[in-house]
Amino acid sequence: MRVKWDPGWNKFGIDKALGGKFAGKVDLHIHSSFSGDASRYATPAMICRTAGYYGFSAISITDHSSVSCIPRLLQEAKRHSVAVITGIELTCTANPIGRIDILGYGLDHEDPYLREMLLTTREDLLNRTCHLAQRINKTLRETAVTPDDLAKIEALSENGVCAGQEGVLAKLLHSRGYFPCSDADRPYTRALEFTELIGSEMPIRLAPAEVSINILKSAGGLVFWAHPYRSSEKAGIGKDGSIKQAIQQVLSNSAYEFDGIEAVHKNHSPEVAAYLFKLATDLGLLFSGGSDTHWNNLKNVLGLLPETALSFQPWMDELVRR
Numbered sequence: 001m002r003v004k005w006d007p008g009w010n011k012f013g014i015d016k017a018l019g020g021k022f023a024g025k026v027d028l029h030i031h032s033s034f035s036g037d038a039s040r041y042a043t044p045a046m047i048c049r050t051a052g053y054y055g056f057s058a059i060s061i062t063d064h065s066s067v068s069c070i071p072r073l074l075q076e077a078k079r080h081s082v083a084v085i086t087g088i089e090l091t092c093t094a095n096p097i098g099r100i101d102i103l104g105y106g107l108d109h110e111d112p113y114l115r116e117m118l119l120t121t122r123e124d125l126l127n128r129t130c131h132l133a134q135r136i137n138k139t140l141r142e143t144a145v146t147p148d149d150l151a152k153i154e155a156l157s158e159n160g161v162c163a164g165q166e167g168v169l170a171k172l173l174h175s176r177g178y179f180p181c182s183d184a185d186r187p188y189t190r191a192l193e194f195t196e197l198i199g200s201e202m203p204i205r206l207a208p209a210e211v212s213i214n215i216l217k218s219a220g221g222l223v224f225w226a227h228p229y230r231s232s233e234k235a236g237i238g239k240d241g242s243i244k245q246a247i248q249q250v251l252s253n254s255a256y257e258f259d260g261i262e263a264v265h266k267n268h269s270p271e272v273a274a275y276l277f278k279l280a281t282d283l284g285l286l287f288s289g290g291s292d293t294h295w296n297n298l299k300n301v302l303g304l305l306p307e308t309a310l311s312f313q314p315w316m317d318e319l320v321r322r
Contacts, residue, residue: 028060029290035063037167039295044073052080060087065121067109068160083320094209100231106319107221114219125164126157166195210255222259230267264289
């Protein structure tokens with residue numbers, strides 16, 4: 001699916017609220033190879049080159065539980081005249097939804113408390129991946145994931161890659177021809193659905209949202225709730241009214257000190273984006289948007305990023321690393 005800024009969103013007042021014209025496009029939800037489940041070709045150099053070519057004024061790489069790409073990202077951004085907002089994506093738990101993702105922007109990636117938490121998180125995920133691989137092999141009744149594979153995954157984790165998650169094993173299964181499909185876009189997705197199904201039997205030890213938020217804030221970051229509708233739907237919460245109610249419950253909880261909401265996302269319809277934009281405005285929160293590209297769709301390796309067109313906003317200016 002190609003992600004576009006839908007002109008129909010203008011009728012909901014989003015474009016008008018942004019000043020009626022773009023002051024430069026931004027993408028604040030991009031994954032690099034340090035996310036583990038993203039393409040190995042998604043290096044900071046490739047991402048900055050792509051963003052510069054398509055005229056993006058600012059980007060943020062928000063890898064899963066990793067800030068290891070940021071030093072190289074800052075170097076490459078200067079070469080391609082692209083402004084950078086440091087970022088990260090963390091998975092945590094929040095009532096009543098359960099598992100949610102949060103985005104931190106403008107943080108100090110060298111903060112010792114942040115780095116300690118990320119190291120612990122990657123170690124926990126790596127241990128879970130080893131157990132998950134055993135279950136996958138048992139389910140497929142063959143050694144689909146070998147001890148050498150796990151050793152390589154462990155080496156990646158030690159080098160700052162968030163290698164312990166379902167998407168990493170899905171990429172491995174996909175590369176070996178499991179779950180073939182005539183649709184070129186589907187084999188990886190089917191492999192991911194399989195690993196997530198197996199993984200659903202193995203609970204993840206996740207930090208409460210208030211803990212993750214506090215650590216990001218102590219590192220100087222602003223904290224946004226990533227793709228709230230997608231989080232609610234994946235948690236099995238019903239459509240429309242009940243999802244909105246759950247989202248408002250999370251945002252009204254004083255323990256969760258969110259600075260903003262990710263309104264624009266590839267899994268948000270124009271109506272959903274408009275609702276989240278209005279909700280953020282009503283609650284006095286900021287809003288952001290991004291493609292959430294992992295660069296695994298071979299048809300759209302360069303397609304997701306340039307077509308997610310959110311305008312540069314004043315709050316971003318204070319966070320930009322030029």
